[in-house]
Amino acid sequence: MEEHSNKRPLLLSTSEDHQQVSVSEHELVSLVQRTWTEVKKIWKVAGPSIFSRLSLYSLAVITQSFAGHLNDTDLAAISIATTVITSITFGFLPEVVAELAGTVAVWLIPMHMSFVFQFSLVRFLQGQLKTSVIGWVSGLALVIHLLLNWFFAKYYTIGVVGAAIMLDFSWWVSVLGLFLYAVCGGCRESWYGFSMEAFSGLWDFFKLSAASSVMLALESFYYRVLVIVAGSLGNTAVDIDALSICITSYGWEIMIPYGFLAATGVRVANELGAGNAKGAIFATKISLLISILIGTMFAIVILAFPDKLAMIFTSNNTVINMVNELSVLLAVTVLLSCIQPVFTGVALGCGWQSQVAIVNLGSYYVVGVPLGVILEQFFGLGIKGLWTGMLSGTVVQTLTLAIITIRCQWDKQAKEAYSRVVKQAISDQSSCDT
Incomplete structure (x- = not known):
């Protein structure tokens, strides 16, 4: 009897077969639903972040494209100044390119000053799940930059230094836009004005941010x-x-x-x-x-x-x-x-x-x-x-x-x-x- 009870039929019955298929289908449907739910959660953060990053990076790309169609030296200079930006670079490059890159880098100092404020504002707004706002402001800066480049390319000859100045202006547009949104009512539940409490836990914050x-x-x-x-x-x-x-x-x-x-x-x-x-x-x-x-x-x-x-x-x-x-x-x-x-x-x-x-x-x-x-x-x-x-x-x-x-x-x-x-x-x- 014990030996007989341990034996299983070679073929499953119709009801058992149907039950296994139903379980398998249920698991598949569950996996698809979980995947779709997770995809939506990821894109909710990634989508606006990607749009914002592409818009802001495109400011430099547009400037490089503008300079590249002026001449090859301008392309090399603006590329170095916007992608590398370090004084030690200039000594390593062909003399004419190095000199022009150094000039452009000086004019791009305001843009690099804006990074500190911009990234802080971006992280603050991301923490409030205001990622769509970051995207809209970045898109606005990109549109302004495109219009500026089109206008000056059509009506004026401003050269690579002028292109750098336009890049400075467009970056600061995004910074001011994010700042005004944060302090003028866009984050009512988290922004209560400037306070010394901002310096509490500063050392722990510094260690994490430094790493x-x-x-x-x-x-x-x-x-x-x-x-x-x-x-x-x-x-x-x-x-x-x-x-x-x-x-x-x-x-x-x-x-x-x-x-x-x-x-x-x-x-x-x-x-x-x-x-x-x-x-x-x-x-x-x-x-x-x-x-x-x-x-x-x-x-x-x-x-x-x-x-x-x-x-x-x-x-x-x-x-x-x-x-x-x-x-x-x-x-x-x-x-x-x-x-x-x-x-x-x-x-x-x-x-x-x-x-x-x-x-x-x-x-x-x-x-x-x-x-x-x-x-x-x-x-x-x-x-x-x-x-x-x-x-x-x-x-x-x-x-x-x-x-x-x-x-x-x-x-x-x-x-x-x-x-x-x-x-x-x-x-x-x-x-x-x-």
């Missing part, structure tokens, strides 16, 4: 180093022009993954704060999938139309041909750079900023840059070798962050985050009672 700043600075500046090293190794103005176009195009596209960086950070932090480890993992997977799909699409476009991309910035056929030669490296860089911002977003959500800063420093500046110089100088591969070496740094960084994310003890992270949220809520309640 984040170093982490993002090492990352965002990395491919700008290509221009510096290319100039220092004696490459021609044509090489620098082509490289500047590629780096500008890369910077334009990476504004989209950076939007997913922000969205992933918010979603992971929210889920961990709620004690939901599985929710944080699921949000990471969905964000990574979307970002890879978008990166693949852009990589295909770059490979299909490299000449059209170059013609946005220049009419010089020699530069256009050089961009065509670099298009494969640009496409691979774009694809890889759609993966690692998501892992960086996970790091922001988990509070791993200092760890990622160390990973970025080692991957980029201990592996990538030295290997690129070796391939360029000792193997005679030129700019392609330099870029290939630096691309290897991105591969190392992406793999390292992927391993850290996979090995993360998510349940432990969720418990710790939830505990911090509860303690903070109790502390806030005590303060209100007193």
Whole structure:
């Protein structure tokens, strides 16, 4: 009897078969619903962030395009001044380009002063879930910049310095727009005016922001180093022009993954704060999938139309041909750079900023840059070798962050985050009672 009871029929009955199919269909429907819900949550943060970043970055792109159709020297100068902006660069470049880049950089000082105020305002409004406002204000600045460039290109000859001044003005339009919205009634529940309470907990804020700043600075500046090293190794103005176009195009596209960086950070932090480890993992997977799909699409476009991309910035056929030669490296860089911002977003959500800063420093500046110089100088591969070496740094960084994310003890992270949220809520309640 016992032996007989353990035996199972070779074929399931119709009712059992139907039950298994129903369970399977239910799980599939549930997965689709969860995915769609998560996609909407991610895009709610990523969408406005992407639009805002693209609009603001396009201010510099439009200026570079305007300068590139004046002459190639102006293109190199404005590209260096807007993408690198560092005094040490000028000594490494061809003399005429370096002198003009230095002049442009001086005129762009007001734009760089605006960054401090702008990024603070952006983070404040993102914390209030006012991301759509950031997008509208950034779009307004972009429209104003387009109109200014069209007007002066049609009626006046203002040169590259005039283009820099217009860029300054447009950036400050976005800063003033965000500031007026925040202090003039747009954030009634969180803005109570200027107060000395803003300085409370300043040291903790400084430690966290310093780690984040170093982490993002090492990352965002990395491919700008290509221009510096290319100039220092004696490459021609044509090489620098082509490289500047590629780096500008890369910077334009990476504004989209950076939007997913922000969205992933918010979603992971929210889920961990709620004690939901599985929710944080699921949000990471969905964000990574979307970002890879978008990166693949852009990589295909770059490979299909490299000449059209170059013609946005220049009419010089020699530069256009050089961009065509670099298009494969640009496409691979774009694809890889759609993966690692998501892992960086996970790091922001988990509070791993200092760890990622160390990973970025080692991957980029201990592996990538030295290997690129070796391939360029000792193997005679030129700019392609330099870029290939630096691309290897991105591969190392992406793999390292992927391993850290996979090995993360998510349940432990969720418990710790939830505990911090509860303690903070109790502390806030005590303060209100007193």
